[in-house]
Amino acid sequence: MAFEYSIHKATQEDLEHVAELYDAICNYLESTYNYPGWKRGEYPARWTAEEGLKNGELYICTDGEAVLGTCILNGVQPDGYQDICWQEGIAPNEVLVVHTLAVHPAHLRKGVSGQLLRFAEQYAREHGKHSIRLDVYERNIPGVQLYEQNGYRVAGKTDLHQGNNGPQISRCYEKIV
Numbered sequence: 710m711a712f713e714y715s716i717h718k719a720t721q722e723d724l725e726h727v728a729e730l731y732d733a734i735c736n737y738l739e740s741t742y743n744y745p746g747w748k749r750g751e752y753p754a755r756w757t758a759e760e761g762l763k764n765g766e767l768y769i770c771t772d773g774e775a776v777l778g779t780c781i782l783n784g785v786q787p788d789g790y791q792d793i794c795w796q797e798g799i800a801p802n803e804v805l806v807v808h809t810l811a812v813h814p815a816h817l818r819k820g821v822s823g824q825l826l827r828f829a830e831q832y833a834r835e836h837g838k839h840s841i842r843l844d845v846y847e848r849n850i851p852g853v854q855l856y857e858q859n860g861y862r863v864a865g866k867t868d869l870h871q872g873n874n875g876p877q878i879s880r881c882y883e884k885i886v
């Protein structure tokens with residue numbers, strides 16, 4: 710079954726829906742297996758969406774009615790990225806970074822995350838970017854599978870110092886577009 714999705718920059722009217730999506734995914738992860746280690750009220754949370762919206766970097770995937778998924782697209786490479794063996798010859802301003810890709814639990818396994826990644830690739834091409842980079846917690850098996858199935862290659866591993874529970878190694882992925 711094919712699903713019809715629309716992906717566009719979020720507006721102020723979308724903010725509450727994105728915050729609710731973040732809460733829903735964190736609740737779902739807490740009740741199953743929390744692969745990414747996300748915590749409700751901490752990350753991702755309303756402030757994450759507010760910051761993305763303020764910077765014009767928050768994108769949403771909808772079916773015309775509900776917000777199904779979201780991501781933040783920008784050029785901000787987290788601390789730790791400097792330790793990774795990225796593709797040579799790509800300047801920092803030629804890199805697009807995907808942050809906080811999240812899909813509402815009611816819409817998992819419907820192709821939403823793949824659509825968001827394809828949108829990021831199109832966005833990168835249209836904005837003169839030659840590389841898409843992202844990171845995923847090493848034990849986030851669904852995330853690892855998603856990125857590898859969509860043609861992203863592991864460029865390296867590093868501790869991005871994002872958790873309070875000691876080292877949390879993330880795989881850093883890159884796709885040349």
